[in-house]
Amino acid sequence: MTSLAVQVRSKMFPNGVCAIRDLAFNAQRGEFVAIVGPSGAGKTTLLGLVAGLDADMDGCIRMEARGASQDSPRIGFMFQEPRLMPWLTVRQNIDLVLRPYAGTRNALQDDARVREMLDMVGLKDFAMMFPGQLSAGMRRRVALLRAFIIEPALLLMDEPFESLDAPTAEQLRSMLADLWRRTSPTVLFVTHNLAEAVSLADRILFLSARPARVILDYAVPLPRPRAPASASVLQVQHHLLARHPQLLEGLVQPAVKTGACHAGAG
């Protein structure tokens, strides 16, 4: 069942920059969709539109609520910067995002979930610490937990593991895969790291350079779990880049035509 339907005919900024044109896709409930495109293509702009942070566009974005009891679907975010409140402890930073839902949730269950998730991401003994007392990787773990704790129907992630060292980024990806498997939000995950996209996503939407549009909608043909450095993930990347050498610059090779003149091609 479709969870998210995005159709942006045009997103123009007041300075005349057209960031997105004729970009459309659907995502199924619980689907993990990676969005890959050149820098400046319009990826962050797209997430802002989907989040409803920016409503100034020509187009339509529809999202289905998870159940009848939920008026508007919950949306979780994770950005490149963890965006934690430095004057609040880890636990207080997490409680802060739960506060708007206090009337609709069971506080005891929430407390148990926070403790369980702190344990899952290896932060059980750090709940009373302040962000400044944590490593960069630990701060991202708090941000990851915070994104999931509200049980979002849709999770928007904008290069969340950028600028981390490789082992820390891999540890976070594995935590993300685990949390997603348990709670199944629909995910839009922006990255320019093809190995990361192939290792995490069900589908990858490759975007053109600005104005962004979808140039390739690719279903990742691999079972899980997948490690970014595994032979199968490398093989998929190799296959994609062999077919479309300029894919990461936002260009796909035209489809090979079959017919009398091209018999045998392809």
Ligand code: ADP
């Ligand atoms: P990406 O996330 O793919 O790197 P962005 O969505 O951040 O790209 O930006 C897409 C384009 O829109 C860029 O050319 C950027 O300079 C421009 N842009 C982004 N935000 C604004 C804004 N508020 N006003 C004008 N132009 C903007």
